[in-house]
Amino acid sequence: MFEPANFATENDNPREACGVLGISAPGEDVARMAFFGLFALQHRGQEAAGIAVSDGHTVRMHKETGLVSMVFTPESLAPLKGKFAIGHTRYSTTGSSSLRNAQPFLIETLLGPLAAAHNGNLVNIAELRQELLQRGTGLSSSTDSEVITMMLAGAVGATWPERIQNVMPRWQGAYSLVLLTRDGVYAVRDPWGFRPLSVGRLPAGGYVAASEWGALHTLGCVDIHEVEPGEIIAVGEKGLESIQGMAPAPKLALCTFEHIYFSRPDNVWDGQNIHLVRQRLGEELARESKVEADVVIPMPDSSIPAAIGYARVSGIPYNDGFIKNRYIGRTFIQPTDSLRKQGVALKFNVLPENVRDKRVVVIDDSIVRGNTSGPLVRMLKEAGAKEIHLCITCPPIRHACYMGVDMGLEADLIANRLGVEEMAARFGCDSLSFLSLEGMMKAIGRKSGYCNACFTGAYPFPVDLEHTKTGFEKAIS
Numbered sequence: 305m306f307e308p309a310n311f312a313t314e315n316d317n318p319r320e321a322c323g324v325l326g327i328s329a330p331g332e333d334v335a336r337m338a339f340f341g342l343f344a345l346q347h348r349g350q351e352a353a354g355i356a357v358s359d360g361h362t363v364r365m366h367k368e369t370g371l372v373s374m375v376f377t378p379e380s381l382a383p384l385k386g387k388f389a390i391g392h393t394r395y396s397t398t399g400s401s402s403l404r405n406a407q408p409f410l411i412e413t414l415l416g417p418l419a420a421a422h423n424g425n426l427v428n429i430a431e432l433r434q435e436l437l438q439r440g441t442g443l444s445s446s447t448d449s450e451v452i453t454m455m456l457a458g459a460v461g462a463t464w465p466e467r468i469q470n471v472m473p474r475w476q477g478a479y480s481l482v483l484l485t486r487d488g489v490y491a492v493r494d495p496w497g498f499r500p501l502s503v504g505r506l507p508a509g510g511y512v513a514a515s516e517w518g519a520l521h522t523l524g525c526v527d528i529h530e531v532e533p534g535e536i537i538a539v540g541e542k543g544l545e546s547i548q549g550m551a552p553a554p555k556l557a558l559c560t561f562e563h564i565y566f567s568r569p570d571n572v573w574d575g576q577n578i579h580l581v582r583q584r585l586g587e588e589l590a591r592e593s594k595v596e597a598d599v600v601i602p603m604p605d606s607s608i609p610a611a612i613g614y615a616r617v618s619g620i621p622y623n624d625g626f627i628k629n630r631y632i633g634r635t636f637i638q639p640t641d642s643l644r645k646q647g648v649a650l651k652f653n654v655l656p657e658n659v660r661d662k663r664v665v666v667i668d669d670s671i672v673r674g675n676t677s678g679p680l681v682r683m684l685k686e687a688g689a690k691e692i693h694l695c696i697t698c699p700p701i702r703h704a705c706y707m708g709v710d711m712g713l714e715a716d717l718i719a720n721r722l723g724v725e726e727m728a729a730r731f732g733c734d735s736l737s738f739l740s741l742e743g744m745m746k747a748i749g750r751k752s753g754y755c756n757a758c759f760t761g762a763y764p765f766p767v768d769l770e771h772t773k774t775g776f777e778k779a780i781s
């Protein structure tokens with residue numbers, strides 16, 4: 305089995321849980337549609353991909369580790385004939401990246417086959433897992449997604465909506481789910497609304513649910529709207545039905561990082577276009593940081609809109625300073641030791657002509673472990689930059705995420721160990737500024753309704769600070 309090349313040391317971004325997709329389109333080649341939908345969600349998970357299809361009688365599935373384009377071929381898609389499909393692109397936040405943890409999970413139940421794909425992380429997974437094991441339910445993976453599937457299989461209820469409603473109160477944490485049954489697809493969003501999930505209509509008939517609008521637009525959807533926190537959307541031959549799974553939580557906890565980094569700029573999150581929010585993050589940062597400089601450059605790609613916003617408000621000209629190799633994380637060939645030592649240079653090259661003899665503002669979306677900022681500053685200095693002012697479009701990340709974003713443990717986070725001045729000295733930059741929490745929320749245009757626990761440590765519910773994503777591996781490795 306292939307394992308993707310480990311470029312962790314060259315990448316300081318938080319990592320997303322997954323992308324999910326569900327399709328109800330009788331008469332269409334739903335497997336091929338799912339393939340192209342997943343392709344548009346590839347940025348949300350690059351470790352494994354899978355598609356399950358129902359023809360109204362039987363559910364068939366193909367999943368494998370690797371990128372969507374590697375997992376699926378015309379031959380592997382050909383047997384997946386049917387009317388309804390779900391798909392998944394995986395980055396692991398609970399469980400390792402092995403095939404055993406790839407999704408969807410497919411099981412047989414008294415109500416017929418059930419396949420499930422999940423984006424998010426349950427924080428009470430240890431307790432739920434133990435309950436299943438004590439009841440005699442065997443588990444073959446180390447993921448919370450399998451626990452969700454098995455709980456649905458054993459839930460009380462004569463119909464799938466009843467079963468979903470009955471188990472939702474037991475799930476504490478983040479879940480945007482797509483479920484495939486013999487007769488259709490269910491899209492389910494947790495009552496806190498942590499992770500995105502939207503639904504659109506196909507002009508020729510049918511519906512698609514997906515983590516992001518980019519996938520829905522790729523498939524030609526119209527009338528797109530976000531699934532509400534706590535809502536279950538059922539799509540099948542009878543059309544679309546909205547069911548209340550649970551009342552929305554009194555305090556919603558949407559993930560701020562969808563705005564800052566995860567979502568593609570064409571996504572809509574909490575009713576807002578991501579690209580425009582990122583521009584406003586850059587504008588607020590310019591108002592707060594007040595750096596004197598000659599050029600503003602983004603860390604490509606997610607910081608480009610913020611750098612545009614920063615340049616607009618500061619009056620400092622925008623230009624490109626780094627060229628990113630967009631395919632470097634997508635190779636399964638391990639670099640040689642000497643190439644690995646080049647670190648970030650494998651992923652980024654500097655445009656010396658744009659930074660030489662200049663005071664440079666570098667806009668970046670976030671600092672997590674702090675392992676790339678120093679090398680990037682060094683590259684700019686070697687290219688002749690006179691001053692480097694690093695400006696970050698969110699506050700310092702001092703706390704780990706337990707709701708589906710892999711940032712490591714608190715001890716891994718550089719802002720948990722060092723103050724801003726110490727970090728600047730460590731990176732070798734002339735100044736380091738973070739956007740304030742107030743400035744970030746002003747740019748987002750909301751006063752509340754967001755999680756922000758990675759900045760504040762105020763989690764929406766108690767979390768197990770010892771939990772690691774491979775915590776359940778040891779028992780079944």
Ligand code: SF4
Pocket residue numbers: 498558559560561562704705706707708709755756757758759
């Ligand atoms: S802790 Fe941070 S990354 Fe995790 S859900 Fe909350 S806002 Fe998102």
